[in-house]
Amino acid sequence: MTPEATKGEFAFIDWLRRRTPAAARVVLGPGDDTAALNWPRDVPCLVTTDMLLDGSCFILAEAGPRRVGRKAMAVNLSDIAAMAGRPVAAVVGVGLPRSGGRVLAEELYLGLREVADAFGTAVVGGDTNSWDGPLVISATVLGEATPPGPVRRSGARPGDWLMATGTFGGSIRGKHLNFTPRVREAIALQAAVRLHAMIDVSDGLAADVWHLCEESGCGAIVRAADVPVDCAARELHDGKTPLEHALGDGEDFELAFAVAPADGRRLIETQPLQSVPVCHVGEFVESGLWLEENGARRSLAPAGYIHALD
Amino acid sequence: MTPEATKGEFAFIDWLRRRTPAAARVVLGPGDDTAALNWPRDVPCLVTTDMLLDGSCFILAEAGPRRVGRKAMAVNLSDIAAMAGRPVAAVVGVGLPRSGGRVLAEELYLGLREVADAFGTAVVGGDTNSWDGPLVISATVLGEATPPGPVRRSGARPGDWLMATGTFGGSIRGKHLNFTPRVREAIALQAAVRLHAMIDVSDGLAADVWHLCEESGCGAIVRAADVPVDCAARELHDGKTPLEHALGDGEDFELAFAVAPADGRRLIETQPLQSVPVCHVGEFVESGLWLEENGARRSLAPAGYIHALD
Numbered sequence: 001m002t003p004e005a006t007k008g009e010f011a012f013i014d015w016l017r018r019r020t021p022a023a024a025r026v027v028l029g030p031g032d033d034t035a036a037l038n039w040p041r042d043v044p045c046l047v048t049t050d051m052l053l054d055g056s057c058f059i060l061a062e063a064g065p066r067r068v069g070r071k072a073m074a075v076n077l078s079d080i081a082a083m084a085g086r087p088v089a090a091v092v093g094v095g096l097p098r099s100g101g102r103v104l105a106e107e108l109y110l111g112l113r114e115v116a117d118a119f120g121t122a123v124v125g126g127d128t129n130s131w132d133g134p135l136v137i138s139a140t141v142l143g144e145a146t147p148p149g150p151v152r153r154s155g156a157r158p159g160d161w162l163m164a165t166g167t168f169g170g171s172i173r174g175k176h177l178n179f180t181p182r183v184r185e186a187i188a189l190q191a192a193v194r195l196h197a198m199i200d201v202s203d204g205l206a207a208d209v210w211h212l213c214e215e216s217g218c219g220a221i222v223r224a225a226d227v228p229v230d231c232a233a234r235e236l237h238d239g240k241t242p243l244e245h246a247l248g249d250g251e252d253f254e255l256a257f258a259v260a261p262a263d264g265r266r267l268i269e270t271q272p273l274q275s276v277p278v279c280h281v282g283e284f285v286e287s288g289l290w291l292e293e294n295g296a297r298r299s300l301a302p303a304g305y306i307h308a309l310d
Numbered sequence: 311m312t313p314e315a316t317k318g319e320f321a322f323i324d325w326l327r328r329r330t331p332a333a334a335r336v337v338l339g340p341g342d343d344t345a346a347l348n349w350p351r352d353v354p355c356l357v358t359t360d361m362l363l364d365g366s367c368f369i370l371a372e373a374g375p376r377r378v379g380r381k382a383m384a385v386n387l388s389d390i391a392a393m394a395g396r397p398v399a400a401v402v403g404v405g406l407p408r409s410g411g412r413v414l415a416e417e418l419y420l421g422l423r424e425v426a427d428a429f430g431t432a433v434v435g436g437d438t439n440s441w442d443g444p445l446v447i448s449a450t451v452l453g454e455a456t457p458p459g460p461v462r463r464s465g466a467r468p469g470d471w472l473m474a475t476g477t478f479g480g481s482i483r484g485k486h487l488n489f490t491p492r493v494r495e496a497i498a499l500q501a502a503v504r505l506h507a508m509i510d511v512s513d514g515l516a517a518d519v520w521h522l523c524e525e526s527g528c529g530a531i532v533r534a535a536d537v538p539v540d541c542a543a544r545e546l547h548d549g550k551t552p553l554e555h556a557l558g559d560g561e562d563f564e565l566a567f568a569v570a571p572a573d574g575r576r577l578i579e580t581q582p583l584q585s586v587p588v589c590h591v592g593e594f595v596e597s598g599l600w601l602e603e604n605g606a607r608r609s610l611a612p613a614g615y616i617h618a619l620d
Contacts, residue, residue, distance in 0.1 A: 027354050028460060031525070033392035033510060034358035034453065036460045039349045044337050048344035049437050049450055051403035056441040082343035093361035093448045127359050127448075131366040138403045138437075138448035140359055143344065150338060150346045200343060215341070 009128045012105055016126075019113075023122040025088060035124035037089055037142070044150060046143040048079040054134035058177070065104050067177045068137065069111025075202070076141035077119055077181035078253045082200035083150040084190035085143035087119050087183060093127040095136040108137060119183050146190055151257070156197040156216035161264030162282040165273065166254040168205050169233025169246035176251035185273045186255055192272050193263035204250040209282075210289050210302030212258060222247070222282040222300060224293035247291075248303045258284055319438045322415055326436075329419075333432040335398060345434035347399055347452070354460060356453040358389040364444035368487070375414050377487045378447065379421025385512070386451035387429055387491035388563045392510040393460040394500035395453035397429050397493060403437040405446040418447060429493050456500055461567070466507040466526035471574030472592040475583065476564040478515050479543025479556030486561035495583045496565055502582050503573035514560040519592075520599050520612030522568060532557070532592040532610060534603035557601075558613045568594055 013031060020029050028036035039045060052072050054060045060068060073090060080087045092112060096104055105128060116123050121141065156162075165185050182200070189195055197216055201208045205227070209220050224243055230252070233245035240248075259267070267278050282292070291300040323341060330339050338346035349355060362382050364370045370378060383400060390397045402422060406414055415438060426433055431451065466472075475495050492510070499505055507526055511518045515537070519530050534553055540562075543555035550558075569577070577588050592602070601610040 028462065032460075032463050033389040033508075034356040034395065034460070036393070036455060037355045037357065039353070039355045041351045043349070045347045045349045045355065045452070046344040047347065047399065047401055047450075047452060048435060049401040049403045049448070051405055051437050051439055051446070051448060053405045053439055053441040053443060053446075055443070056405075056439060079343040083346070085344065089357065091357055091359040091450055093359050095361055095363045095366075095446055125358060127361050129361055129363055129366060131363040133363065133365070133443045133446070136361070136363075136405055136443070136446050136448075138359070138361060138446075140357075140401055140403075140450035142355070142357060142452070145346060150342075150344070152338065153342050198343075 012102060012128055015106065016109065020123065026122050026124055029124045030126065035091065040144065044145040046080055046083055046085045046145055046150060047140065048076050049138065049140040050075045051136065051138040053136050060135050063177055065107035066111035069108035070115050071177050072137045072139045073112045073115045074179060074181050076139050077115065077121065077183055078200040080141055080143035081181050081183040081186040082198055082255065084146050084186040084195060084198065085150065086146055086187065087121040087141050087143040089122045089124045090116060090139055090141045091125040092123065093138045094129065095133060096130045097135060098130050098132065101130045119181065146187055151190065151195045151198040153197050153199050153212050153215035156212050156218055156258035156284045158218050158284050158286050160196055160258040160284040161261050161280055162209060162220050162256065162284060163259060163264055163267065164228065164254055164256045164279050164281050165276050167228045167230035168252045168254065169230045169242060169249050170236055171232065171249055171251040173232040173235060175232065179253040181253060182255045185276050188272055193259050193267060196258040198255055198257040201252045201254050201256055202250060204248045204303060205256065206247040206289065206300050207302045208256055212256065213289060219285045219287040219289060220282055221285055221290040221292050221297065224291055226279060226281050228277065228279045322412060322438055325416065326419065330433065336432050336434055339434045340436065345401065350454065354455040356390055356393055356395045356455055356460060357450065358386050359448065359450040360385045361446065361448040363446050370445050373487055375417035376421035379418035380425050381487050382447045382449045383422045383425045384489060384491050386449050387425065387431065387493055388510040390451055390453035391491050391493040391496040392508055392565065394456050394496040394505060394508065395460065396456055396497060397431040397451050397453040399432045399434045400426060400449055400451045401435040402433065403448045404439065405443060406440045407445060408440050408442060411440045429491065456497055461500065461505045461508040463507050463509050463522050463525035466522050466528055466568035466594045468528050468594050468596050469571065470506055470568040470594040471571050471590055472519060472530050472566065472594060473569060473574055473577065474538065474564055474566045474589050474591050475586050477538045477540035478562045478564065479540045479552060479559050480546055481542065481559055481561040483542040483545060485542065489563040491563060492565045495586050498582055503569050503577060506568040508565055508567040511562045511564050511566055512560060514558045514613065515566065516557040516599065516610050517612045518566055522566065523599060529595045529597040529599060530592055531595055531600040531602050531607065534601055536589060536591050538587065538589045
């Protein structure tokens with residue numbers, strides 16, 4: 001192999017292939033025109049994609065490439081979790097800056113693999129490009145639905161409990177890069193109770209609860225005293241209250257979900273998720289999005305991070 | 311809906327959902343955390359991804375957004391074709407410039423749908439971002455393998471005929487944007503003969519034949535007189551011969567494949583692909599990549615487009 005060749009995308013693909021372990025479901029991994037997977041009978045195939053852009057979704061110079069790679073995989077695993085799915089395989093496209101691209105590509109891949117391996121997800125292919133722009137990384141993850149099927153956003157009904165895993169707010173202090181996608185928790189919840197609706201909180205708790213409401217054709221009340229505020233939301237000192245951070249920050253990558261009150265009570269009593277607490281945050285109602293605080297109810301804006309498209 | 315809301319990514323997602331037709335295989339299309347597909351029993355799932363970057367893979371200002379969207383889908387369909395697969399569904403991530411992003415997003419989508427619809431491929435989800443960088447678009451396509459299974463790059467053997475669909479060279483004159491992915495042709499070939507190995511020519515005929523050789527552990531001879539040179543390769547007047555363009559330009563998105571000589575003869579005689587000619591371009595041999603011209607054989611460099619990674 002010539003020194004020139006070692007610099008090219010094909011040398012990188014060779015490097016990847018040497019590092020790709022065999023996996024039972026993978027008929028064909030990186031290096032051909034497509035990957036190929038065996039798919040189990042009568043199991044719906046879930047598919048989700050997320051693109052992360054330097055300067056918008058992360059700052060490469062601050063986060064470092066491993067944590068960027070990790071995040072690119074983890075945000076997709078979080079989407080699979082939101083359906084109570086089990087991730088199976090991923091493909092990843094990158095647009096690398098021209099200078100230092102090879103080292104960057106390797107570090108991104110090691111970060112991707114760190115979280116993919118932890119969740120049994122085979123990295124089966126991708127597309128490697130270099131260009132004059134900043135780093136962009138786009139991962140697509142395939143997953144299996146678990147019985148009784150994918151949990152949609154649309155099944156919440158008035159009277160259901162609004163519940164959530166973990167804590168909210170201040171993810172910019174670190175969690176947005178090193179969060180654990182709630183894959184195991186979602187599967188455990190699906191096994192324990194009947195989940196009416198679920199979403200992973202990426203845009204912000206208020207915004208994502210509102211997504212559940214919109215899709216379900218109902219409303220919700222969030223009780224301020226019951227929102228599990230993360231310690232990080234108390235450390236920001238920017239004029240917003242910790243509760244405002246918990247409701248609006250986004251990128252918590254926790255689960256918000258709707259269950260019948262009896263199932264909700266059972267989850268609170270049994271706390272079946274081991275190290276991750278489940279909280280009862282509010283109730284679904286006929287319409288509107290409301291915050292209940294000190295006995296008063298006021299309208300809650302579904303604020304959160306929205307990509308403006310002018 | 312407020313004027314502000316119409317500008318955001320959610321308004322765009324609403325626009326998309328209104329334009330997404332129902333499809334038999336799609337359990338869940340755009341708008342939830344993942345899409346969900348029914349998968350037929352005992353059919354391998356093919357998956358491929360390609361990222362296109364403004365200034366590198368296309369010039370947005372010259373090509374226009376519809377043709378960019380079209381290309382982003384078509385290059386993936388071409389990869390599915392290379393396995394003799396049938397495309398089923400796609401997800402698409404975009405990074406849009408901040409100014410004019412909404413109109414751009416709609417035009418990209420219409421271009422994507424044009425070619426996706428022509429090949430029965432449902433656009434089931436995506437990720438819409440805006441940033442300060444140039445346009446980037448990343449599509450992932452899922453496909454079904456057709457019997458007897460995905461056609462790999464690795465099955466060519468010495469003595470096999472090297473064959474190709476269509477014509478080569480000069481794709482920069484237009485074909486790189488408006489090519490027809492050879493999905494139907496690949497399936498027809500798979501039905502007609504036993505395909506030993508196949509690739510879609512994206513890097514260049516010489517480079518991609520060399521990929522077949524590398525994966526198959528053999529070599530190949532290309533006969534200069536039998537390379538089907540596209541008219542566009544004769545129009546470039548840049549010091550390279552039309553044959554050099556045909557061997558090295560890339561982005562022809564034709565199929566190059568290996569079959570037993572008897573099958574090759576049958577394809578030449580029957581020409582089963584209707585409007586697309588099948589040519590006998592050379593033979594696979596024990597080792598090396600060779601060009602045979604006027605009775606002499608010389609080494610052929612597997613030149614083509616390679617993303618340099620410094």
